[in-house]
Amino acid sequence: MSKAPVPCPTPTGIDAERLALVATATRNMVLILDAAGCIEWVNTAFEQHTGFTLDAVTGKHPGDVLHGQDTDPETVRRIRQQLHRGEVFEEDILNYTADGSPYWVHTYCMPVGESEGVKPGFVVIQTNISDRKNSERGLRIAASVFDRSHEAIVITDHFNRIIDVNPAFSRITGYSRPEVLGLNPSILSSGRHSQEYYQSMWTSIEKTDHWRGEIWNRRKNGEEYIELLSISRVHLEEPGRYFHVAAFSDITALKNHAKELDRAANYDDLTGLPNRQLLEERLRSAKAHADRQKHSLAICYLDLDGFKTINDEFGHDIGDQALKTIAERLTSTLRSGDTVARIGGDEFVLLLQSDNSDSVYSRILAAVNEPLQADSNDLQITSSLGVTLYPEDHTDAEGLIRHADQAMYAAKEKGRNQFHIFDPGLDAHRRQRRHQLMQISHALENEEFELYFQPQLRMADGQVIGFEALIRWNHPEKGLIAPGQFLPAVANSHLEIPLGQWVLKEAIHQMNLWHEADESLAVSINISAPHLMDRSFADYLESYLHSHPDVRPEQITLEVLESTALEDTKRASNVLARCQSLGLQVALDDFGTGFSSLTYLRTLPVDVIKIDQSFVRNMLTDANDRAIVESVIFIAQRFDHPVLAEGVETMEHARALKDMGCNLIQGYGIARPMPATKVLPWLEQWRNQTKRHKDLMHQDVLSAGVAGG
Numbered sequence: 001m002s003k004a005p006v007p008c009p010t011p012t013g014i015d016a017e018r019l020a021l022v023a024t025a026t027r028n029m030v031l032i033l034d035a036a037g038c039i040e041w042v043n044t045a046f047e048q049h050t051g052f053t054l055d056a057v058t059g060k061h062p063g064d065v066l067h068g069q070d071t072d073p074e075t076v077r078r079i080r081q082q083l084h085r086g087e088v089f090e091e092d093i094l095n096y097t098a099d100g101s102p103y104w105v106h107t108y109c110m111p112v113g114e115s116e117g118v119k120p121g122f123v124v125i126q127t128n129i130s131d132r133k134n135s136e137r138g139l140r141i142a143a144s145v146f147d148r149s150h151e152a153i154v155i156t157d158h159f160n161r162i163i164d165v166n167p168a169f170s171r172i173t174g175y176s177r178p179e180v181l182g183l184n185p186s187i188l189s190s191g192r193h194s195q196e197y198y199q200s201m202w203t204s205i206e207k208t209d210h211w212r213g214e215i216w217n218r219r220k221n222g223e224e225y226i227e228l229l230s231i232s233r234v235h236l237e238e239p240g241r242y243f244h245v246a247a248f249s250d251i252t253a254l255k256n257h258a259k260e261l262d263r264a265a266n267y268d269d270l271t272g273l274p275n276r277q278l279l280e281e282r283l284r285s286a287k288a289h290a291d292r293q294k295h296s297l298a299i300c301y302l303d304l305d306g307f308k309t310i311n312d313e314f315g316h317d318i319g320d321q322a323l324k325t326i327a328e329r330l331t332s333t334l335r336s337g338d339t340v341a342r343i344g345g346d347e348f349v350l351l352l353q354s355d356n357s358d359s360v361y362s363r364i365l366a367a368v369n370e371p372l373q374a375d376s377n378d379l380q381i382t383s384s385l386g387v388t389l390y391p392e393d394h395t396d397a398e399g400l401i402r403h404a405d406q407a408m409y410a411a412k413e414k415g416r417n418q419f420h421i422f423d424p425g426l427d428a429h430r431r432q433r434r435h436q437l438m439q440i441s442h443a444l445e446n447e448e449f450e451l452y453f454q455p456q457l458r459m460a461d462g463q464v465i466g467f468e469a470l471i472r473w474n475h476p477e478k479g480l481i482a483p484g485q486f487l488p489a490v491a492n493s494h495l496e497i498p499l500g501q502w503v504l505k506e507a508i509h510q511m512n513l514w515h516e517a518d519e520s521l522a523v524s525i526n527i528s529a530p531h532l533m534d535r536s537f538a539d540y541l542e543s544y545l546h547s548h549p550d551v552r553p554e555q556i557t558l559e560v561l562e563s564t565a566l567e568d569t570k571r572a573s574n575v576l577a578r579c580q581s582l583g584l585q586v587a588l589d590d591f592g593t594g595f596s597s598l599t600y601l602r603t604l605p606v607d608v609i610k611i612d613q614s615f616v617r618n619m620l621t622d623a624n625d626r627a628i629v630e631s632v633i634f635i636a637q638r639f640d641h642p643v644l645a646e647g648v649e650t651m652e653h654a655r656a657l658k659d660m661g662c663n664l665i666q667g668y669g670i671a672r673p674m675p676a677t678k679v680l681p682w683l684e685q686w687r688n689q690t691k692r693h694k695d696l697m698h699q700d701v702l703s704a705g706v707a708g709g
Helices: 013-025 044-050 064-065 073-085 130-148 167-173 195-208 253-267 276-293 308-315 317-333 358-369 397-413 423-446 498-515 529-533 537-546 569-581 595-601 614-617 623-638 651-660 676-692 698-708
Strands: 030-036 041-043 089-096 100-112 121-128 152-156 162-165 210-218 224-235 242-250 296-305 338-341 347-352 373-376 375-381 382-388 419-421 449-458 465-476 479-481 522-529 556-563 585-591 608-611 643-645
Touching: 013 162, 030 044, 044 195, 073 089, 100 130, 130 623, 152 167, 152 569, 162 529, 167 224, 167 242, 195 210, 195 224, 210 338, 210 498, 224 253, 224 423, 253 276, 253 643, 276 296, 276 347, 296 358, 296 397, 308 375, 317 338, 317 358, 317 373, 317 375, 358 382, 358 419, 397 419, 423 465, 423 498, 449 676, 465 498, 498 522, 498 529, 498 537, 498 556, 498 676, 529 537, 529 556, 529 569, 556 608, 569 585, 569 595, 585 595, 608 614, 608 623, 614 623, 614 651, 623 643, 623 651
Parallel strands: 382 419, 465 522, 522 556, 556 585, 585 608, 608 643
Antiparallel strands: 030 041, 030 121, 089 100, 100 121, 152 162, 152 242, 210 224, 224 242, 296 347, 296 382, 338 347, 373 375, 449 465, 465 479
């Protein structure tokens, strides 16, 4: 027989103490309040969680200790009402610890009293629900973001079936939420992208759990749009379970605006052609391609001849119509891959991607020259075309356009409807000359130039009759530079007259210094044609002579190069005549090297004729040069002018010249050009030698001179 169950014993005093241990051991917070709702006791869990000790809270209302400024006042009011009525209640409420940290609790409050065998009051049990509250808040925020986001959000399962979309999705695509649930997002496909494109996208998702890019899709109404799409794969704790969260925004308007900005930045408003910025970008790319493919480019700068007249006569509207017509013609003339750009009012640049012949450039000019009608006005327009070829002209994009522009101006100088091809070698020479002129200008400012002097001899008595002033450049880095290395750059430049004035001043200044040293020496000074023809030349010379009264004008000889073209011989003759009236001598230098020797001899007031050294140097071995020297001497004698031979290097030269009737000589056979500081010592040495040998024949005198030199 089975035994009857043994009834549980009635709790004793010790059993009640055990039950009291539950309040102490539980992790829930327990408070015992008196009938007025003031704290009488709290358990250890309360103290540990809140940081308040029993002594600190005894006799206080829980709200005075635990509530803060963010605690819901309506909840507090409701709790107080329920305490006042002695009712059981449950509430979620925000409390604060002793250090001010917030935490959420679920509060259960039960009134107790005589029926329980205790004095009236309340037992309060609180459970910390902060984690749940935070999770709920996160879910509410996420739901709010999902619903209110301006980006469309699509959530799909691991089979890529749509399980939720937000309102922005419906707004962008036109599909409602019920219409797409359970469907594949491919319902939005525009068909623009290849299968490989989508395969690449899913490969990225498989490898990195993410993909981001731009994609064309189609709305419900069939309209295509471009979206910026981001897809993330979200894994759950369950193996093999994941979701896809896709967020996208419609960037069609943004893309269209970007196109408008790009067009405004890179294209001409009137013609729709590329502008200079886009041209330079394409030119840089074309250069790189040409380098790889080893082929050439032609850069053509086209300017319409006299286009301003059309605007002035017919108005800008007609001019604009003409420009658009010409732009269309140029575009149709070019091949695929070529570029025509408008970079100015009536200026176009054409970029041709391969080798071209003159016929291509002529065809471009002919296309512009075809008659055109603009608002019933018949117009005939010509153009000038400048061309530079890459890589022959190996410079950057900006430089190529500039060189084509320079060639265009050269074409204009030929006349209308012409083309000209840029010469890189000539341009390099011009750049080098500009650089040298800058250095020469700097040298003038820094007094780097110096005059050297070469003696001129009368063979009849061995006397030095004067010196020729010859310029040298004391370069701070290169040392002494001969005139042949820098005077060609100065010729016909803005520095020709300033440098000539410096030579004139310096020579006269040196003559004055020699006069102070009791030596009155004659000096020959070379004068270029532009310097001589300068309107202030004679006045400047006269003024400078007045400032040096000790210098005798008759000891100054102005040497005018016969090889220099004098555009106005009558005016040159007047200037030289005025110089002679001041007492100066005039020598026709390098006689025989130009085309106007006899004309100059007949029209210019000449005192001395100088035979160019190129004839003298080779006259002993070259019969033609000897004949020229003999002829010049004969002409000088017939015109009753003294003649001086340059380039005398040996006694044989001197003897031959003397036999021909030339008594005045100059050259290395007497002395090389020397600095001004060495002139007087050399002159003293020469005179001493001449005095010792005055009874010898003239050739012996020359021999002594060579030994002394």
